[in-house]
Amino acid sequence: MLLFVLRRLLQSIVVLLAVSGLVFAGVYAIGNPVDILISPQADQAEIARTVAALKLDRPLWEQYLAFLQHAATGDLGRSFVFDAPAIGLILERLPATLELAASATLIAVGLGIPLGLWAGIRSGSLAGKAILAGSILGFSLPTFWAGLMLILVFSVELGWLPAGGRGPTQSLFGVPVSFLSWDGLAHLVLPALNLALFKLALVIRLTRAGAREALTQDYVKFARAKGLSEARVIGVHVLKNILIPVVTVVGLEFGSLVAFAVVTETIFAWPGTGKLLIDSIGVLDRPVIVAYLLVAVTLFILINLLVDVLYSILDPRVRMAQAGG
Amino acid sequence: MPKTLRLFACAALAACAAQIASLPTLAADLRIALASEVTSLDPHYFNVAANNNIAWHVFDALTRVDENARLVPGLAESWRAVDATTWEFKLRKGIRFHDGAELTAEDVVFSLERPATIANSPGSFVPFTRQLVQVRAPDRYTVVLKTERPYAMVPYDVNSIFIVSRRAARRAGTEEFNSGRAAVGTGPYRLARFARGDRVELVRHDAHWEGRPAWDKVIFRMVPNNAARTAALLAGDVDLIEQIPPADVVKLRANGAVHLAQKVSWRTIFFHLEQGLDRVPSITGADGRPLDRNPLKDVRVRRAISKAINRQAIAERVMEGLALPAGNLVSPGVFGHAADLKPEIHDPEGAKKLLAAAGFPDGFGLVVHAPNDRYVNDDRVAQAVAQMLARVGIRARVTTLPFSVYVSKARNREFAFAMLGWGSYSGDLALRSLVATFDAAKGYGTWNWGRYSDPRLDALTERALATVDPTAREPIAQDAMRAAMASLAVIPLHHQIATWAMRRDLDYAARTDEYTLAHHVRPR
Numbered sequence: 096m097l098l099f100v101l102r103r104l105l106q107s108i109v110v111l112l113a114v115s116g117l118v119f120a121g122v123y124a125i126g127n128p129v130d131i132l133i134s135p136q137a138d139q140a141e142i143a144r145t146v147a148a149l150k151l152d153r154p155l156w157e158q159y160l161a162f163l164q165h166a167a168t169g170d171l172g173r174s175f176v177f178d179a180p181a182i183g184l185i186l187e188r189l190p191a192t193l194e195l196a197a198s199a200t201l202i203a204v205g206l207g208i209p210l211g212l213w214a215g216i217r218s219g220s221l222a223g224k225a226i227l228a229g230s231i232l233g234f235s236l237p238t239f240w241a242g243l244m245l246i247l248v249f250s251v252e253l254g255w256l257p258a259g260g261r262g263p264t265q266s267l268f269g270v271p272v273s274f275l276s277w278d279g280l281a282h283l284v285l286p287a288l289n290l291a292l293f294k295l296a297l298v299i300r301l302t303r304a305g306a307r308e309a310l311t312q313d314y315v316k317f318a319r320a321k322g323l324s325e326a327r328v329i330g331v332h333v334l335k336n337i338l339i340p341v342v343t344v345v346g347l348e349f350g351s352l353v354a355f356a357v358v359t360e361t362i363f364a365w366p367g368t369g370k371l372l373i374d375s376i377g378v379l380d381r382p383v384i385v386a387y388l389l390v391a392v393t394l395f396i397l398i399n400l401l402v403d404v405l406y407s408i409l410d411p412r413v414r415m416a417q418a419g420g
Numbered sequence: 421m422p423k424t425l426r427l428f429a430c431a432a433l434a435a436c437a438a439q440i441a442s443l444p445t446l447a448a449d450l451r452i453a454l455a456s457e458v459t460s461l462d463p464h465y466f467n468v469a470a471n472n473n474i475a476w477h478v479f480d481a482l483t484r485v486d487e488n489a490r491l492v493p494g495l496a497e498s499w500r501a502v503d504a505t506t507w508e509f510k511l512r513k514g515i516r517f518h519d520g521a522e523l524t525a526e527d528v529v530f531s532l533e534r535p536a537t538i539a540n541s542p543g544s545f546v547p548f549t550r551q552l553v554q555v556r557a558p559d560r561y562t563v564v565l566k567t568e569r570p571y572a573m574v575p576y577d578v579n580s581i582f583i584v585s586r587r588a589a590r591r592a593g594t595e596e597f598n599s600g601r602a603a604v605g606t607g608p609y610r611l612a613r614f615a616r617g618d619r620v621e622l623v624r625h626d627a628h629w630e631g632r633p634a635w636d637k638v639i640f641r642m643v644p645n646n647a648a649r650t651a652a653l654l655a656g657d658v659d660l661i662e663q664i665p666p667a668d669v670v671k672l673r674a675n676g677a678v679h680l681a682q683k684v685s686w687r688t689i690f691f692h693l694e695q696g697l698d699r700v701p702s703i704t705g706a707d708g709r710p711l712d713r714n715p716l717k718d719v720r721v722r723r724a725i726s727k728a729i730n731r732q733a734i735a736e737r738v739m740e741g742l743a744l745p746a747g748n749l750v751s752p753g754v755f756g757h758a759a760d761l762k763p764e765i766h767d768p769e770g771a772k773k774l775l776a777a778a779g780f781p782d783g784f785g786l787v788v789h790a791p792n793d794r795y796v797n798d799d800r801v802a803q804a805v806a807q808m809l810a811r812v813g814i815r816a817r818v819t820t821l822p823f824s825v826y827v828s829k830a831r832n833r834e835f836a837f838a839m840l841g842w843g844s845y846s847g848d849l850a851l852r853s854l855v856a857t858f859d860a861a862k863g864y865g866t867w868n869w870g871r872y873s874d875p876r877l878d879a880l881t882e883r884a885l886a887t888v889d890p891t892a893r894e895p896i897a898q899d900a901m902r903a904a905m906a907s908l909a910v911i912p913l914h915h916q917i918a919t920w921a922m923r924r925d926l927d928y929a930a931r932t933d934e935y936t937l938a939h940h941v942r943p944r
Contacts, residue, residue, distance in 0.1 A: 137547045141546060364453075
């Protein structure tokens with residue numbers, strides 16, 4: 096077990112190195128940030144001075160080595176435009192993104208499992224078919240369009256919810272969160288729903304397929320033959336068995352929710368990491384771009400590791416050596 | 421699941437309740453959605469419009485420009501050129517910082533010297549202070565600036581340097597300004613809170629020297645997405661938004677609940693043409709093979725290109741009315757604008773004749789390069805220009821790129837026909853950056869991507885910028901503009917028109933420099 100975790104951590108470091116190298120070279124190839132950021136009034140000497148001050152005149156390998164040296168001490172560089180440590184900028188905005196992703200997951204699971212169950216058990220009914228058809232919409236609607244429609248209907252036309260931004264935050268165990276006040280929740284509903292749409296469709300599909308399969312299994316027939324109530328058959332026997340794949344997928348997808356909340360955050364002006372990434376790419380703020388992707392990769396690695404470890408605990412048949420190989 | 425549902429139903433109701441409950445208290449608050457991110461509240465860290473926009477609320481400068489981009493007094497009630505290299509600024513008396521201290525010449529000296537001490541700035545304010553070889557305060561209300569050579573832009577340059585409190589800003593950096601500790605200015609609003617990536621909250625500075633500001637509290641939210649900004653206004657989340665794209669202007673104009681304010685912006689859109697090289701790989705003959713000479717060096721070809729472009733059609737259709745056809749490099753009203761220079765008349769037949777006279781009866785082929793995320797409808801404008809060129813025989817292909825990719829390539833002279841937009845306080849200054857002969861030692865032609873060169877124009881520009889008397893300087897600057905336009909150093913296209921949208925009961929004094937200033941928003 097320990098060996099497995101160690102080996103995975105070593106692999107992770109290799110992945111992080113590869114990603115940082117790729118992103119570094121990629122941003123370098125796009126262009127020189129000073130060309131975008133410099134004052135229009137600056138003359139040639141001033142441009143050269145700025146390039147030198149930001150150490151962008153050094154060869155790429157030298158810049159990368161310097162970056163690695165600093166990274167080893169936990170310093171991922173300073174944002175050019177914010178004049179603040181890149182990692183600090185990301186951690187500052189991570190709570191907003193995590194809150195959004197967690198709310199979206201909650202919506203996806205909270206609505207998806209009951210709806211999926213219904214669609215699986217009553218697959219012939221009108222409601223069942225409607226749920227299935229609805230989930231296709233969830234899959235196929237582009238996030239930005241669905242987001243704009245949500246704003247148009249619930250904010251502009253009906254005026255029920257704010258069109259964007261994050262509500263007031265309170266401190267919960269030192270982390271600023273916005274879901275503790277009504278105003279904060281009102282700001283959270285639409286973006287969370289927007290981000291949840293795709294996952295909701297996924298959970299509905301998974302639950303429905305699982306339920307349909309489980310219903311034909313012997314243990315369900317046996318439970319029914321024993322005379323158990325329908326609620327207990329579905330709620331305990333069926334649900335328990337279909338929950339494992341659903342939980343796995345939702346867990347793995349959480350990482351992608353955090354990493355790719357970009358579109359939703361942009362449309363809803365949600366001050367999260369996705370918005371930071373987009374802005375940073377626009378001005379080639381390389382320290383922030385690199386740091387963001389490293390944080391995202393770390394998040395993915397951790398979640399995957401956690402899932403693997405959980406698997407081995409839940410299911411003794413999964414051998415660590417195999418999972419690690 | 422029922423629990424979740426109930427939660428959201430409650431949330432929706434609460435939102436309505438909150439809106440109704442908070443209406444009366446919001447009356448004296450103003451909520452504005454800005455189009456770009458405010459990155460630092462240190463007014464000397466990074467010279468970028470969004471940061472300056474906030475700084476104009478918290479701080480002040482010795483001089484200002486009014487909504488027509490004309491120079492007016494600020495913290496200095498008057499200034500004069502004592503001799504060709506010495507400037508004297510007289511401060512207003514009794515101006516109070518947010519902390520109650522009086523503004524003195526010491527604060528001004530400190531502020532003018534501070535930009536040079538910030539080494540890690542990606543876009544420094546040093547270009548506005550570098551000409552000053554000496555900054556001193558002979559008495560409490562007088563500041564004397566010396567330049568090495570005669571330099572006319574000093575009163576304009578000091579309009580870009582915000583005056584901070586020496587006591588509060590000594591040894592302070594972005595962190596201290598963001599937290600508010602060092603952000604002590606003389607501006608109409610005090611900093612209340614800066615939530616990076618989200619909002620800036622300001623409160624009224626009662627002792628402001630121009631009188632008590634109209635709004636108790638001003639909240640700037642950063643909403644870079646155009647659709648989201650428009651939605652925020654329509655949903656009543658904010659009271660005023662800036663940078664409305666043309667498609668939304670049409671929609672908002674039809675909305676009775678919204679009032680629009682518009683102004684010709686100082687941003688002029690034009691094309692740089694490669695004129696430094698004798699052969700340009702991307703320019704091909706009618707047969708598709710590279711040409712052995714560069715047609716863009718011939719003024720007749722440049723004139724033909726200019727005549728081929730139907731600026732009126734671009735302004736009306738592509739820009740949906742949000743552009744003014746240009747025959748100048750600076751907008752009407754800006755210092756150095758020559759009113760007699762009219763936009764070139766659309767004349768495709770004349771263009772064909774000129775091309776034939778220049779030895780290109782069958783035209784030639786080139787690539788039109790433009791950014792696709794920088795200027796209003798930039799990629800569509802480039803497409804339209806290419807089609808118009810095709811009609812006179814110039815086979816133009818279009819390549820558009822995100823500005824972050826575009827600008828480095830353009831500076832490396834990879835493009836022969838490249839779009840650029842420029843805003844400037846004066847015509848001679850724009851000419852120095854854009855079309856003066858590229859000279860790194862002199863700092864001329866920094867953005868002269870096409871490497872146009874004309875010694876007469878250089879001399880005129882230099883003379884204008886060295887003439888410290890503005891009434892003598894403006895005719896020289898206009899002559900320089902005429903010289904640049906007569907030989908089509910670049911091909912001007914249009915001046916953009918900036919639009920603000922707000923609640924119907926508000927009005928905004930729309931500005932040429934495109935800043936969104938809360939203290940210029942008034943109830944109608």
